[in-house]
Amino acid sequence: MWTVPNCITLFRVILIPVFVVVYFLDWRWAHEAGAFIFWLAAITDWFDGYLARKLQQSTPFGAFLDPVADKLIVGAALLMITHSYANLWITLPSIALLVREIYVSALREWMGSNGVRDAVKVSFIGKAKTTAQMLALIGLLSGLETFMGITIYWVSLGYILLYFSAVLSIWSMFVYTKAAWPHLRSGATK
Known part of the structure; x- marks a missing residue:
């Protein structure tokens, strides 16, 4: 279960609350920092899939968690832009x-x-x-x-x-x- 790709996917899940909190901070560059965290999560999505194939570390847990992590962070981002742009x-x-x-x-x-x-x-x-x-x-x-x-x-x-x-x-x-x-x-x- 604790393969490198799964750890990267878990990292992406952990980034979600960090992303949301940073984005809404009362700070001049909060939105840019939130966008950077989102970008980092997007890159890890590609990277964990690449590593799972390259290292032959695909697992049932990873197959379950990867799409869940994607949908959670994208759903959060969509709600956040809907709120911000209104x-x-x-x-x-x-x-x-x-x-x-x-x-x-x-x-x-x-x-x-x-x-x-x-x-x-x-x-x-x-x-x-x-x-x-x-x-x-x-x-x-x-x-x-x-x-x-x-x-x-x-x-x-x-x-x-x-x-x-x-x-x-x-x-x-x-x-x-x-x-x-x-x-x-x-x-x-x-």
Whole structure:
């Protein structure tokens, strides 16, 4: 259970309350520091998966905890940007992303309990959605439009990527549903 990849995943879970507290500190760079912690968590997500494959340390505990850690920190970040921006243009795609995560998680759980989980395994669209979503959240959490006097438009890019990830999210939800539909309709059994 205490493999290097699992320890990295646990570190990501521990980062969640740190991320939330730092983001809401009454401090000039709190949002930027929170965005950095979120970025660190996003990097560890890639890194723990890479190490699990490279070191052949995949475990049932890691397979369970990794997606849970991802959904927890992304869910927290979506709630935080919804609170910080408090506008419809952030709230709508955030809700779409949260709804999709809950729906696809439930779909995968049902498919797994019926022995056909491979029909809804992670696709390229899902990976592209996750990448766009992470970059959007880093930009929106940071609130940066300039850095050291240089215009970088992080927030503007964050808005664009948030909508892009919401579109990919809804698209992937339909792709997973289509793949699962024969099993849902027939009541798949093991």
